[in-house]
Each structure stands twice: as C-alpha cells, then as structure tokens.
Amino acid sequence: MAESTASVSIADQTESAGRNRATLARLRREVQLRYIAVVIPLILYLLFFYAYPVIAMLFRSVSEPTWSLTNYSHLVQTNVYVHVMWITVWISIVVTICTLILGYPVAYLISSVTTTKSNLLIVLVLVPFWTSILVRTYAWMVLLGRQGIINELLQSLGIIDQPLRLLNTRFAVYVSMVHILLPFMILPLYSVMRGIDRSVLRAAEGLGARPSAVFRQVMLPLSLPGVAAGCLLVFILSLGFYITPALVGGPKDLMISVLIAQQVDLFNWAFASALAAVLLVGALLIFVIFNRILGVEKIFGEVRS
Amino acid sequence: MDHDEFFLRFLLSQQHVSPHAAAYNRRQFLRRAFQLGIGASALAFLAACGSSDNTPTAATGGSSSGGTSSSGTTSSGSASPAANSATPAPVKLPDVTSIPENLKGKGEVRVVSYGGAFQDAQRKAYFEPFEKLSGIKVIDSEGPDTAKVKAMVDTKNVEWDIGEFDRGDVINLEKKGDYWEEIDYSLVDTANIDKAFQYKYSLDMLPYAQMYAFRTDVFKDAKPSGWADFWDTKKFPGPRTMPGGTGGITPDLESATIASGVALDKVYPIDIDKAYDSLSKVKDDVVKWWDAGAIPAQMLNDKEAVLATAWNGRIAAIQATGAPVEIAWDQGQLLKDAWAVPKGAPNKENAMKFIAFITMAIPQARLSMLIPYGFVNNKSADLIPADLLKTLPTAPDIKSKLLIHDSQWWADNRDQVLEKWNSWILG
CATH class of the missing domain: 1.10.287 (Helix Hairpins)
Structure with a gap:
C-alpha cells in the first residue's frame, strides 16, 4: 500500500514535472514569438527599404548593360578606381588610428571619474556629435583658412611670414574627419571600460605590477572589445565619407563616394552600382576580419553591457 | 544615423x-x-x-531665442534677391496685367528649380503673377536633377511637371531614351525668342556667364584680363580655383584651350588632350577644383583664392556684400539653363502654359531685374533700366566678349572628359 502510494506519487511527480516542462516550453515559445512579433516591423522595414534596394543595386551591377562582369572588370582595369579605393582605405586607416590614440585616454578618464563628472564629460563628447557634419566641417574651414585663426595667430607671433596652406590639403581631411568621428571611438570604448572591474586593476597593483604593466597586461586586454568596436565603427564610416574630403580636401584627396556620385551623374548607374558594391563588400570584409579575431558577440555584447 | x-x-x-x-x-x-x-x-x-x-x-x-530671432532677420535681409542683385536701389518691377486666354487653366503645376535667393526671385518674377493670371497653382520644390528625372520616368512616378536643367544634361538624358515631353510652341511667344533658344524637348532660359573674377585688393595696378592672364602665374601670382570634374560639374576646357592660344571661334571642337595639357600648366596654383557653384565665390570672399572661375550671379552676390572683387568678362562663356518637362508629367498642359508665360517679355525682365542673369525674350530689353541692362551677361558690350558654350559638344563628350579628369587629377 505504502509502496503503491509512493509509486503513484512518483508517477504523479514525473507527470506533473513533464507538464511543467511542457508549460515552460510553451511559455518560452510564446515569449520568443512575442519577441519576434516585436521585431517584425523592423525586419519588414529593413527588407523593403534597405535589403531590396541594395539587392537591386547589386543586381544592376551585373545585369547592365548585359549579363556580365564587365562593370567589375572595367573597375579593376582602370587604375583610377583602384587608386581612389586605395586613397579611401588609407585615409580611413589613418583616421581610425588617430581617433584611437586620441579617444582612448579620454574614454579611460571618463570611465575612472565619479558619475557626476563622467556625465558632464560625456556631454562634452556628445555636443559636437549633435552638431551637423557640415557645420563642423565649415568650422575647420574657418580655422584652417589662409586668413583663418591658426594662420593669423602664427603670423602675428612672427613664426611664419606667408600663410601656410592648411586648408584644401590631406592634413585638413585628417583633422576634420578625426574630429567628426571621435565620438564613435570614445563611446564604445567608454562603455566597455565602464564594465571593467576596477578591483582587478587594484589587485594587479597590489601584487606589485608597475602602472605600465597594469595597463599592458590588464587594462588593455580587457578594453580590447571596445577598441575593436570603435575601430570598426570609425573605419567603416570613414570609407563612406563624402562631404568632408570634398570641402576641405586637396585636389588629390578623392574618395570613392565622390566617384560614385560622379558616375550617377553620368547615368552610368550600373558602374556606380559596381563601385558601391565593392565598397559594401569591403566594409563587410573588414567586419568579418574583426569578427574572426574578436568575435562579434564580444564586440557588440560587451558594448551593450 | x-x-x-x-x-x-x-x-x-x-x-x-x-x-x-x-x-x-x-x-x-x-x-x-x-x-x-x-x-x-x-x-x-x-x-x-x-x-x-x-x-x-x-x-x-534667453540666448537661444535671441539667437534665432537675430539670425532670422539677417538671413531674410541678405537672402532677399535685391541684396544679391548688383543694383543698389530697389527698382520698380514691370507688372504683368494680362495673358492670352489659352494660357489660362486650372489645377496645379509642380515646378522644380535651384532654390535659395534665385528661386525667391523666380517666385516673385514668375510664379506669383502666373498664379494670379492663369488660375493655375504653382507648387515649387528645389533641386532639379536629371538622374532623378530618369528614375521618376523609369518608375512611372513623375513628381515634377517642369524643371530647370542644364541644357547639356537635358541632351544627355535625351540620348538615354524617351524621357522628355515635346515643347508646345503653339503657346509660346516665338516671334521674340531666338530660334537658337528653341529645342524640341527644351526651351532655353536664363543665359549666364562663366568667367573669372579676381581680388581688386591684390591686383591693384595691372588688372588681369583674358585667360592668358589667368594662366600667367608670374604676373598674377596667387592661389586660384576652377571648376573640377566631380559633383556634376565639368572642368572649364574652353578656358584651357583659349589660354593655349586658340582663337575664340576655333575653340570647338575642343581637343581634349591639349586642353588637359594646358590645364596642367596652372594645376599647381589651383588650390581647389570646385564642385559646387557657391565655393568659388566663398573662396574669393575669404581670399582663399585671388582668382576664381565662377558664375556671374554668384560674384554679383558677394560684390553686393562689399567684397573687393571684379569680374573679368573677356573670353568668358555664355551658358544657358533650359526648362524641360519630364515624360508623363501629370500636369503637362499646365507645364506648357507655364513655359509660355515665363518666357514672355515682362516675366523675363522681372527676373533679370531681381538677379543679374540674362533673358531670352528680346522684348525684355525695352523694360529694363539701361544702367542695369549693361551689367547683364547678355548686354551687347559683354556678350560680344563671351564664347557661346556648346552644349551639344559637351553632351557628346562629357563621359570622355570626366573619365580623363579622374586620372589627370590624380596624376
């Protein structure tokens, strides 16, 4: 009797556990469905307004004027486009490195001070971010011009006789692009650094590491996901820059987006599509490389926390 | 983002x-x-x-509201066409009092033009009297672009009934297929408009000059004149700016050809390679190859360049604000914009009436009096004060110094010129 009761109750328990599991699974599915339902509008939006045009563009690059890769072979065979691609990549690399060098200490500072101070500093980083790129580019034109503030100052101090050519040079492109893109470097860096447990740093110090060793062996490795996310953002945004190099750059500072616009003007839309496709594939390639090295979850997962 | x-x-x-x-x-x-x-x-x-x-x-x-109001006043002050025109005192515009019956209608016409002070002037010169007299409502927008016309016609979603375009761009799109409506000349005052302005798919308007201007505070004694002087970097030293090959702009090969010693009437057909060789001679002194019309005027104004190839209306605008700048008309080019109607425009009839109206003598004169560009109706000359008339690019004294821009040559050769431009500029 006692045995049978026990066996029944065990069976009951198994049964109810099974029911519970089923209920749990059902609930989980419902929750998942709900999540999916929430993102469906965005997915539809992206499919319709983003994926479709991009696919149409890629399609055009191989389907016009006839089904072939002529647009791409023209691109590869014309030195100009390869040259301009290279200029674009080079400018992007330099800008990424400069923003990293300038942005890292700032992010470190913001993440180490008290909340009140860090909020204020974040605002200081964000204010230029809220100002339009055109305005910021014009501000650089005023600063760097032949009769700009920098030249006038240097002249009045007697350091130079003739105004230096600062505007309409590659230097001006670097300076203004670094300025514009700096927040894109600082913010991911900051959000990763904020998540780093400071006691780890203190522990390293307590165990006798010099400050440089603490930075090299603890801080730097822990902040790497932020470095990767920041570099990725800045580099990919730099690839597509248009306005700034056009306004402050010298004659030879052609970036690929300028040539794409030129081809659109000439109604060579298929060729423009091929150029854009190469830019897109290039950006994706960079993403894949970063993903291989650091893992996409690590880059964006850490940023989110 | x-x-x-x-x-x-x-x-x-x-x-x-x-x-x-x-x-x-x-x-x-x-x-x-x-x-x-x-x-x-x-x-x-x-x-x-x-x-x-x-x-x-x-x-x-306090600061933001004060700021907004003060900037509001400044912008309305200097954006008014009167401030941009070369005339110091406001002139009384001739009024249009009546129009032919066949230009009247109903509904609307959607016009696209180049915006800013220029479109303000057009609104005053053309749109307002047209609305009042024809009963057709004008809905104007900014930013005409033949690439967009192509996309609109291709997708059968034509949002413009009529637009102002570069004549060469109209020809280029003509070559791509059936993208324009034929102009209905039965409505137009053709008796007073030169045959050279009338085309099957577009009607010219707004002659303007592309010439160079220079800083008078830099070149006080000897003033540069003609392209040989622009190319003479020893006699007239200093940074220059010229139109480049991006942003929808084409390099000024005409000036390069003239600078190499070719007579005005022998410029076309342009020898592209020779023109680029000639451009190479000033290349080092050109600090900026501009890709938007505002740039040369701004650079002259800020002394970023002391000689600049530019469009005459832009120079008039900075002259009006007091910049020490003078136009060197000699050997400049006379260019024209054109009105054209995209294929399948929903209000095609109204667009034709609109074209017919704005090319009448009085509206044409009104625009030239608001902003210093030329007119296409010969009768307009009688309506414009003599001192103003002689500052327009179509004034006989000025026009005789100018080369007439060959839109057809450019339509035929633009791709080739720009393809070469890219490698030339990087070389």
Whole structure:
C-alpha cells in the first residue's frame, strides 16, 4: 500500500514535472514569438527599404548593360578606381588610428571619474556629435583658412611670414574627419571600460605590477572589445565619407563616394552600382576580419553591457 | 544615423549645380551654427545638472531665442534677391496685367528649380503673377536633377511637371531614351525668342556667364584680363580655383584651350588632350577644383583664392556684400539653363502654359531685374533700366566678349572628359 502510494506519487511527480516542462516550453515559445512579433516591423522595414534596394543595386551591377562582369572588370582595369579605393582605405586607416590614440585616454578618464563628472564629460563628447557634419566641417574651414585663426595667430607671433596652406590639403581631411568621428571611438570604448572591474586593476597593483604593466597586461586586454568596436565603427564610416574630403580636401584627396556620385551623374548607374558594391563588400570584409579575431558577440555584447 | 541622412542630403544638394542657387553667406551660416552650438551645449548642460536650478534655464531661453530671432532677420535681409542683385536701389518691377486666354487653366503645376535667393526671385518674377493670371497653382520644390528625372520616368512616378536643367544634361538624358515631353510652341511667344533658344524637348532660359573674377585688393595696378592672364602665374601670382570634374560639374576646357592660344571661334571642337595639357600648366596654383557653384565665390570672399572661375550671379552676390572683387568678362562663356518637362508629367498642359508665360517679355525682365542673369525674350530689353541692362551677361558690350558654350559638344563628350579628369587629377 505504502509502496503503491509512493509509486503513484512518483508517477504523479514525473507527470506533473513533464507538464511543467511542457508549460515552460510553451511559455518560452510564446515569449520568443512575442519577441519576434516585436521585431517584425523592423525586419519588414529593413527588407523593403534597405535589403531590396541594395539587392537591386547589386543586381544592376551585373545585369547592365548585359549579363556580365564587365562593370567589375572595367573597375579593376582602370587604375583610377583602384587608386581612389586605395586613397579611401588609407585615409580611413589613418583616421581610425588617430581617433584611437586620441579617444582612448579620454574614454579611460571618463570611465575612472565619479558619475557626476563622467556625465558632464560625456556631454562634452556628445555636443559636437549633435552638431551637423557640415557645420563642423565649415568650422575647420574657418580655422584652417589662409586668413583663418591658426594662420593669423602664427603670423602675428612672427613664426611664419606667408600663410601656410592648411586648408584644401590631406592634413585638413585628417583633422576634420578625426574630429567628426571621435565620438564613435570614445563611446564604445567608454562603455566597455565602464564594465571593467576596477578591483582587478587594484589587485594587479597590489601584487606589485608597475602602472605600465597594469595597463599592458590588464587594462588593455580587457578594453580590447571596445577598441575593436570603435575601430570598426570609425573605419567603416570613414570609407563612406563624402562631404568632408570634398570641402576641405586637396585636389588629390578623392574618395570613392565622390566617384560614385560622379558616375550617377553620368547615368552610368550600373558602374556606380559596381563601385558601391565593392565598397559594401569591403566594409563587410573588414567586419568579418574583426569578427574572426574578436568575435562579434564580444564586440557588440560587451558594448551593450 | 546622422551621417547617412547627412550624406544623402549632401548628395542631393550636390545636384544643385546651376549657378544661381542662393549664394550662401558663410558668416551668417556660422553665426547660426554657433548659436545652435551654444543652445545645444546649454541644453546638454541642463540635462547633466538636472533641472532643479532655475538660472541656467533662463539663460538658455534667453540666448537661444535671441539667437534665432537675430539670425532670422539677417538671413531674410541678405537672402532677399535685391541684396544679391548688383543694383543698389530697389527698382520698380514691370507688372504683368494680362495673358492670352489659352494660357489660362486650372489645377496645379509642380515646378522644380535651384532654390535659395534665385528661386525667391523666380517666385516673385514668375510664379506669383502666373498664379494670379492663369488660375493655375504653382507648387515649387528645389533641386532639379536629371538622374532623378530618369528614375521618376523609369518608375512611372513623375513628381515634377517642369524643371530647370542644364541644357547639356537635358541632351544627355535625351540620348538615354524617351524621357522628355515635346515643347508646345503653339503657346509660346516665338516671334521674340531666338530660334537658337528653341529645342524640341527644351526651351532655353536664363543665359549666364562663366568667367573669372579676381581680388581688386591684390591686383591693384595691372588688372588681369583674358585667360592668358589667368594662366600667367608670374604676373598674377596667387592661389586660384576652377571648376573640377566631380559633383556634376565639368572642368572649364574652353578656358584651357583659349589660354593655349586658340582663337575664340576655333575653340570647338575642343581637343581634349591639349586642353588637359594646358590645364596642367596652372594645376599647381589651383588650390581647389570646385564642385559646387557657391565655393568659388566663398573662396574669393575669404581670399582663399585671388582668382576664381565662377558664375556671374554668384560674384554679383558677394560684390553686393562689399567684397573687393571684379569680374573679368573677356573670353568668358555664355551658358544657358533650359526648362524641360519630364515624360508623363501629370500636369503637362499646365507645364506648357507655364513655359509660355515665363518666357514672355515682362516675366523675363522681372527676373533679370531681381538677379543679374540674362533673358531670352528680346522684348525684355525695352523694360529694363539701361544702367542695369549693361551689367547683364547678355548686354551687347559683354556678350560680344563671351564664347557661346556648346552644349551639344559637351553632351557628346562629357563621359570622355570626366573619365580623363579622374586620372589627370590624380596624376
């Protein structure tokens, strides 16, 4: 009797556990469905307004004027486009490195001070971010011009006789692009650094590491996901820059987006599509490389926390 | 993301390549930007400090509202076409009192033009009297672009009934297929409009000059004149700016050809290689190859360049603000924009009536009196004060110095010229 009761109750328990599991699974599915339902509008939006045009563009690059890769072979065979691609990549690399060098200490500072101070500093980083790129580019034109503030100052101090050519040079492109893109470097860096447990740093110090060793062996490795996310953002945004190099750059500072616009003007839309496709594939390639090295979850997962 | 939206906007704004969009006043622009910055930082400051303190709130309110109102007045002040035109005193515009019955109608016409001070002038010269007399409502927008016309016609979603385009661009799109409506000349005052202005798919309007201008405070004694002087970097030293090959602009191969010693009447057909060789001789002194009409005027104004190839209306605009700049008309080019109607425009009939109206003598004269560009109706000359008439690019004294731009040559050769441009500029 006692045995049978026990066996029944065990069976009951198994049964109810099974029911519970089923209920749990059902609930989980419902929750998942709900999540999916929430993102469906965005997915539809992206499919319709983003994926479709991009696919149409890629399609055009191989389907016009006839089904072939002529647009791409023209691109590869014309030195100009390869040259301009290279200029674009080079400018992007330099800008990424400069923003990293300038942005890292700032992010470190913001993440180490008290909340009140860090909020204020974040605002200081964000204010230029809220100002339009055109305005910021014009501000650089005023600063760097032949009769700009920098030249006038240097002249009045007697350091130079003739105004230096600062505007309409590659230097001006670097300076203004670094300025514009700096927040894109600082913010991911900051959000990763904020998540780093400071006691780890203190522990390293307590165990006798010099400050440089603490930075090299603890801080730097822990902040790497932020470095990767920041570099990725800045580099990919730099690839597509248009306005700034056009306004402050010298004659030879052609970036690929300028040539794409030129081809659109000439109604060579298929060729423009091929150029854009190469830019897109290039950006994706960079993403894949970063993903291989650091893992996409690590880059964006850490940023989110 | 701000960047993408911005990029798109800039792309669109780059299509405004015609000469007469508002000559922007950079100082005014920066003032506004500065105020925006102050406002934004004050707001940010508030956000950071919390809203418990009342003092900064008052300060923000004061600075931003004061800023907006002051920039509002400045912009309306200098954006008014009168300020941009070369005439100091406002002139009384001739009124259009009646129009032929066949130009009357109903409904609307959607017009696209180049915006800014120029479109303000068009509104006053053309749109307002047209609406009043024809009963057709004008809905105007900014940023004509033949690439967009192609997309609109291809997708059968034509949003413009009529637009102002570069004549060469109209021809280029003609070559791509059936993209334009034929102009209905039965409505037009053809008796007073030169045959050379009338084409099957477009009607010319707005002759303007592309010539160079220079700083009078730099070249006080000997004034440069003609392209040989522009090319003479020893006699007239200093940074220069010229039109480049991006942003919908084409390099000024005509000036390069003339500078190499070719007579005005022998410029066309242009020897492209020789023209580029000639351009190479000034290449080192050209600090900027501009890709938007506002740039050369701004660079002259800021002394970023002391000689600049530019469009005459833009130069008039900075002259009006007091910049020490003079136009060297000699050997410049006379160019024209054209009105054209995209294929399948929903209000095609109204568009034709609109063209017929604005090419009448009085509307044409009204525009030239508001902004110093030429006119296509010969009768307009009788309506414009003599002292104003002689400053227009179509004035006999000036026109005789100019080379007539060959849109057809450019339509046939633009691809080749620009393909070469890219490798030339990087070489």
